[in-house]
Amino acid sequence: xxxxxxxxxxxxxxxxxxxxxxxxxxxxxxxxxxxxxxxxxxxxxxxxxxxxxxxxxxxxxxxxxxxxxxxxxxxxxxxxxxxxxxxxxxxxxxxxxxxxxxxxxxxxxxxxxxxxxxxxxxxxxxxxxxxxxxxxxxxxxxxxxxxxxxxxxxxxxxxxxxxxxxxxxxxxxxxxxxxxxxxxxxxxxxxxxxxxxxxxxxxxxxxxxxxxxxxxxxxxxxxxxxxxxxxxxxxxxxxxxxxxxxxxxxxxxxxxxxxxxxxxxxxxxxx
Numbered sequence: 105x106x107x108x109x110x111x112x113x114x115x116x117x118x119x120x121x122x123x124x125x126x127x128x129x130x131x132x133x134x135x136x137x138x139x140x141x142x143x144x145x146x147x148x149x150x151x152x153x154x155x156x157x158x159x160x161x162x163x164x165x166x167x168x169x170x171x172x173x174x175x176x177x178x179x180x181x182x183x184x185x186x187x188x189x190x191x192x193x194x195x196x197x198x199x200x201x202x203x204x205x206x207x208x209x210x211x212x213x214x215x216x217x218x219x220x221x222x223x224x225x226x227x228x229x230x231x232x233x234x235x236x237x238x239x240x241x242x243x244x245x246x247x248x249x250x251x252x253x254x255x256x257x258x259x260x261x262x263x264x265x266x267x268x269x270x271x272x273x274x275x276x277x278x279x280x281x282x283x284x285x286x287x288x289x290x291x292x293x294x295x296x297x298x299x300x301x302x303x304x305x306x307x308x309x310x311x312x313x314x315x316x317x318x319x320x321x322x323x324x325x326x327x328x329x330x331x332x333x334x335x336x337x338x339x340x341x342x343x344x345x346x347x348x349x350x351x352x353x354x355x356x357x358x359x360x361x362x363x364x365x366x367x368x369x370x371x372x373x374x375x
Contacts, residue, residue, distance in 0.1 A: 248285075251277075255286045262293055271297035288314055288321035295330060308334035325351060325360040332364065336371065345371065 258273030274294035278287060295310030311331040314323060321327075332347035348364035355361050 251281050251284045251286060254280065255284075255290060258290065259293065262297060267297045267300050271301070288318040288323045291318070292323045292327050292330075295327070295334075299330060299334060302337075304334045304337040308338065325355040325358045328354075329360040329364055332367065336367070341371065 254273075254277050258270055258277055261267075261273055262270035271294060274290045274297065277284075277290045278294065281287060281290075284290075291310055291314035295307045295314065298304075298307035298310060308331060311327045311334060314321065314327040315331065318324070328347060328351050332344045332351065335341075335344035335347060345368065348368050351358075351364040352361050
């Protein structure tokens with residue numbers, strides 16, 4: 105009887121141990137599942153936060169790109185408008201200069217020159233026969249009436265927009281009357297005829313001829329301005345800027361200076 109009781113006690117102890125071991129295993133598994141779920145949840149939250157930050161950054165970049173595109177478009181429109189204003193001003197300047205060339209004879213110096221060089225006297229025709237030089241350097245008698253007539257024919261071709269013919273006639277006038285009173289004007293309009301036909305290199309040489317041979321002429325400010333235009337068209341940007349700045353320095357109150365300033369702004373904007 106005592107033996108049976110002992111056996112029962114043993115069985116009860118074994119059952120209790122088995123139950124405790126299973127409970128411990130069950131509790132350990134639950135804890136591990138909870139830990140795994142907590143870790144997964146933490147990783148998910150971290151990934152979600154990273155995605156939100158990335159989305160916010162992407163939205164910000166898109167906004168900045170749009171703002172930059174708007175600025176570029178605005179600058180392009182302003183540049184196009186400035187170029188158009190410069191083109192209109194260029195035409196307007198030549199139109200106003202041309203009003204002073206009646207029948208090929210300038211009544212006054214160019215407006216810009218008159219403002220910058222008030223001491224330049226008005227060109228007048230000499231009543232008597234003047235002198236010029238031939239190709240040999242000898243003085244030869246010339247008739248001012250013939251000079252005036254030859255200049256008038258060339259300028260009439262220019263007004264008719266026959267630029268090829270006007271260039272030929274002004275060149276002939278310069279060769280025939282190199283020291284005539286109208287020679288500076290002929291040099292200027294020769295350069296203008298070449299510029300309009302996009303012969304920028306020959307136009308540049310013509311304006312340089314005016315500046316070097318007649319530095320005191322009333323055509324110098326406008327000739328210097330047009331020289332800058334030629335240099336710009338030839339891709340000589342630094343030379344063009346220097347020329348425009350020289351116009352501003354020497355003739356600050358002239359129309360040529362105003363156009364030079366506008367051209368400098370256009371060049372700076374187009375960089």
